[in-house]
Structure formats: structure tokens, C-alpha cells
Amino acid sequence: MPRRRLITSLVVVAALGSGAALGSGAAVAAARSGRSSRPVKTVNVERMLGGNIAYVRAEDHGIAVLLPTSLRLEDPRKSSSAVMHNGYRLELDYSEPCDGANVCTAAEFTAQRGSSRAYGKALALADGIHGAYAGIQCGASCSPATIQWREHGVLYSISATLGVELAAQPNAGAVRRAFVAAADQAIAAGPR
Numbered sequence: 001m002p003r004r005r006l007i008t009s010l011v012v013v014a015a016l017g018s019g020a021a022l023g024s025g026a027a028v029a030a031a032r033s034g035r036s037s038r039p040v041k042t043v044n045v046e047r048m049l050g051g052n053i054a055y056v057r058a059e060d061h062g063i064a065v066l067l068p069t070s071l072r073l074e075d076p077r078k079s080s081s082a083v084m085h086n087g088y089r090l091e092l093d094y095s096e097p098c099d100g101a102n103v104c105t106a107a108e109f110t111a112q113r114g115s116s117r118a119y120g121k122a123l124a125l126a127d128g129i130h131g132a133y134a135g136i137q138c139g140a141s142c143s144p145a146t147i148q149w150r151e152h153g154v155l156y157s158i159s160a161t162l163g164v165e166l167a168a169q170p171n172a173g174a175v176r177r178a179f180v181a182a183a184d185q186a187i188a189a190g191p192r
Contacts, residue, residue: 039074040072040073041075043070043071043072043075043092044069044070045068046069048092049092050079052079052081056081057192059083061083061085061113063087064151064152064154064191064192065090066109066151066156066190066192067090067109067189068158068183068186068189071162072163072178073092073163074094074106074161074163076093076106076107077093077094078093078096078098079091080093084112086114087111087112087115087154089109091105091107091109107159108144108157108158109158112157116155117132117155118131118149118155118157120132123176125149125180126187126188127188129150129187131149135176143159145159145175146158146159147179147183149187151187156183162179162182
């Protein structure tokens with residue numbers, strides 16, 4: 001194992017073993033720092049997803065495509081989509097095929113009609129919509145932070161590892177605010 005990877009692994013194990021606050025993203029930031037040298041940049045979500053949005057709309061199940069205008073992410077290179085009978089999944093990925101795997105997904109946008117309620121801590125979003133935010137969750141591996149909200153009987157979700165989480169000392173409040181801003185952008189922009 002290369003020395004840098006070993007040191008990063010030990011930092012993550014130490015953070016997990018000491019009961020570090022994983023909701024802040026510190027363990028994920030430490031793990032990512034050893035595997036990635038991609039720059040964090042502002043990504044135009046609609047432009048990056050391009051034809052994938054058109055594909056989802058063509059399958060029109062009466063579910064609006066709601067997306068933030070931009071996100072600060074580690075430089076994603078690929079995009080993908082999937083349509084189900086009751087929803088869709090759009091992804092910005094570092095490589096392909098990724099299919100939602102945390103290690104290669106920069107951001108995932110989903111919508112599902114009839115899905116159960118949002119999970120996480122309740123919060124207020126644009127236009128009086130109620131949502132929920134869940135920080136990074138770690139067990140055997142870590143899942144990204146997620147914000148969800150219900151609109152017109154559809155559960156919308158944004159899961160991502162945002163640039164603010166990749167800082168040396170990520171601030172949990174800043175991460176939550178970045179997710180609220182992304183959801184507010186998606187709600188305000190309306191259907192794509």
C-alpha cells in the first residue's frame with residue numbers, strides 16, 4: 001500500500017475509533033484527501049447533465065426535473081441517468097459506469113413519486129416547502145450528505161460531497177447551508 005494511502009487510512013480509522021463527529025465530514029474529507037487531487041470548482045449542473053435531462057423528460061412520467069443551478073464539486077467528468085416507472089436518477093460522476101457508488105459519484109439528484117417521507121433534521125426551504133437534511137453517515141463506508149423535500153407528491157433528493165465538505169476543517173453548519181442553497185435553487189428554478 002503506498003505510504004500516503006496508508007497514512008490516510010490510519011487517519012480515517014483513528015477518527016472512527018475515537019468517536020469523531022462524522023456528521024461534520026472530517027472523516028470523509030480525510031479519506032478523500034488521499035484519493036483525489038481533483039480541483040473543487042463550481043459546476044453548472046444543467047449544462048453538465050445535458051442530454052440526460054432530455055432523456056428523463058422524454059420518458060415523461062409527469063415528474064418535473066428539479067435541479068440546482070450550480071454546485072461546488074470535485075471536478076466531475078461524466079453524467080448519467082436512469083428512469084423508473086415512478087421517478088428518475090441523474091448523476092454527476094468522476095468515472096463511468098458509477099451507478100450511485102459513493103466512491104465515484106460527485107452528486108446525485110433523484111425524484112420518486114409516492115416515496116416515503118424525507119429523513120433527517122427538518123428545515124425550511126424556499127416557497128414555504130419543508131425539507132430534511134442528513135449529514136454524512138458513516139458505518140463500514142460513508143454516504144454523502146443529503147437534502148430531501150416533497151413537492152407535488154414527489155420526493156426530491158440531492159446527495160453530494162460538496163466542495164465545502166472537502167476543506168481541511170469542514171464546518172457542519174456551512175455544509176448544511178450549502179445543501180439548503182442547492183435545494184432552494186432547484187425549487188426556485190422550477191422544472192428544467
